[in-house]
Amino acid sequence: MGRTVLTITQHLNEIESLLSPFRRTLRRSDQYVFDGLFAAARRHIAAIGQAESLLPFESALLAILLEQAKEIAVLRQELEGLKAKHG
Numbered sequence: 001m002g003r004t005v006l007t008i009t010q011h012l013n014e015i016e017s018l019l020s021p022f023r024r025t026l027r028r029s030d031q032y033v034f035d036g037l038f039a040a041a042r043r044h045i046a047a048i049g050q051a052e053s054l055l056p057f058e059s060a061l062l063a064i065l066l067e068q069a070k071e072i073a074v075l076r077q078e079l080e081g082l083k084a085k086h087g
Contacts, residue, residue, distance in 0.1 A: 011056035040067035
């Protein structure tokens with residue numbers, strides 16, 4: 001018997017595949033950013049799998065937002081450090 005339930009990794013791969021026409025129309029630099037978003041989602045694959053009440057794409061978006069928020073927080077800390085250092 002074959003499996004009928006996709007893993008969250010398979011769902012994420014399917015979503016990425018469905019968005020490939022969108023990705024192809026992006027500029028090369030934007031394609032790298034787009035790929036980075038899916039890489040960010042994959043870093044939280046276990047959490048995405050636990051968000052059963054959400055669609056896989058919604059869970060992936062939350063993971064992407066989490067990574068973006070973390071990056072913003074780091075950049076803010078660096079900026080505050082530079083401001084304090086240079087008055």
